[in-house]
Amino acid sequence: GAVVSQHPSWVICKSGTSVKIECRSLDFQATTMFWYRQFPKQSLMLMATSNEGSKATYEQGVEKDKFLINHASLTLSTLTVTSAHPEDSSFYICSARIPGTYGYTFGSGTRLTVV
Amino acid sequence: QKEVEQNSGPLSVPEGAIASLNCTYSDRGSQSFFWYRQYSGKSPELIMSIYSNGDKEDGRFTAQLNKASQYVSLLIRDSQPSDSATYLCAVNDAGNQFYFGTGTSLTVIP
Numbered sequence: 454g455a456v457v458s459q460h461p462s463w464v465i466c467k468s469g470t471s472v473k474i475e476c477r478s479l480d481f482q483a484t485t486m487f488w489y490r491q492f493p494k495q496s497l498m499l500m501a502t503s504n505e506g507s508k509a510t511y512e513q514g515v516e517k518d519k520f521l522i523n524h525a526s527l528t529l530s531t532l533t534v535t536s537a538h539p540e541d542s543s544f545y546i547c548s549a550r551i552p553g554t555y556g557y558t559f560g561s562g563t564r565l566t567v568v
Numbered sequence: 569q570k571e572v573e574q575n576s577g578p579l580s581v582p583e584g585a586i587a588s589l590n591c592t593y594s595d596r597g598s599q600s601f602f603w604y605r606q607y608s609g610k611s612p613e614l615i616m617s618i619y620s621n622g623d624k625e626d627g628r629f630t631a632q633l634n635k636a637s638q639y640v641s642l643l644i645r646d647s648q649p650s651d652s653a654t655y656l657c658a659v660n661d662a663g664n665q666f667y668f669g670t671g672t673s674l675t676v677i678p
Contacts, residue, residue: 459611487666496656496670497612546611554617555600555660562611 454480455551459560466537466567474532474563476547483549486530487557488522491544503530537567571595572659574669582677587644589655589672594638597662601633603642604656606671612656616642647676 456479466472476486484505489497501517503509503524511517519541521533534541547560574591581587589603600619604612618624618631618640630643640659644651657669 497668544609551614555619556602556614556617557658557666558614559611562609564609 455549455558456480457483457547457549457558457560459547459563461563462561463564464566466565468538468567469536471533471535472537472565474534474545474547474565476530476532476549476560478528478549481549481552482527483530484527485549486524487548488520488530488532489546489548491546491562497546501532534565537565539567541565542567571661571665571667572657572669574655574657574672576670576672578673578675580675580677581647583647583649585647585676587647587651587674587676589642589644589657589674591640591642591657591659591669592638593640593657593659593661593667595659595661595663596635596638598635598638598659599662600660601631601640602658603629603631603640604658604668606654606656608653644674647674649676649678652676 458477460475486503488500491497500515501509501511503522505524509522524530546562548557551558572593603616605615606612616631618633624631628645632641652675654671654673656671
């Protein structure tokens with residue numbers, strides 16, 4: 454149980470284009486979704502927290518106009534990287550709390566490469 | 569001071585040995601503690617959670633928590649090459665904020 458499905462698993466895009474990453478909670482309702490970014494050989498860095506039906510909360514240093522987050526339903530949260538540049542190339546992972554516990558489950562991640 | 573600190577390693581152990589991974593945390597009011605395993609290029613997967621002082625065993629894995637020392641560890645017995653990964657310690661602090669450590673890279677040598 455408590456599965457988060459993330460798509461796509463990898464994407465290559467041209468500099469200046471936008472990319473949308475989707476995370477769906479398959480067997481539970483995720484009122485909150487966390488979005489992380491991970492550069493090679495570095496730890497997970499929390500980018501933002503999305504709450505169903507309200508604006509996302511962004512961590513310091515994360516551009517909210519560049520990383521658009523939408524959490525329109527209890528089972529779907531999306532992250533759109535707008536006007537992507539090579540420095541945005543990274544591993545993006547979503548996460549939600551496992552219902553009834555204090556633990557978190559993760560999507561499978563999206564490897565974004567901007568060329 | 570970081571919320572959660574881990575030795576980044578790399579830690580190398582021979583196959584069959586015990587691997588010991590350590591983590592300290594700064595918020596004394598933290599209540600929930602987790603160990604995640606992350607293979608290269610993959611997302612983290614939860615392998616252990618612990619909420620009270622003492623040991624918690626699950627197969628070859630044992631989590632140890634000492635709230636007085638603000639210390640949590642993970643022991644992996646009979647280490648296998650497939651255990652080679654980065655192990656992330658995570659903590660829910662008193663404010664219900666979730667923090668990851670930077671991870672410890674483990675290599676099990678056949």
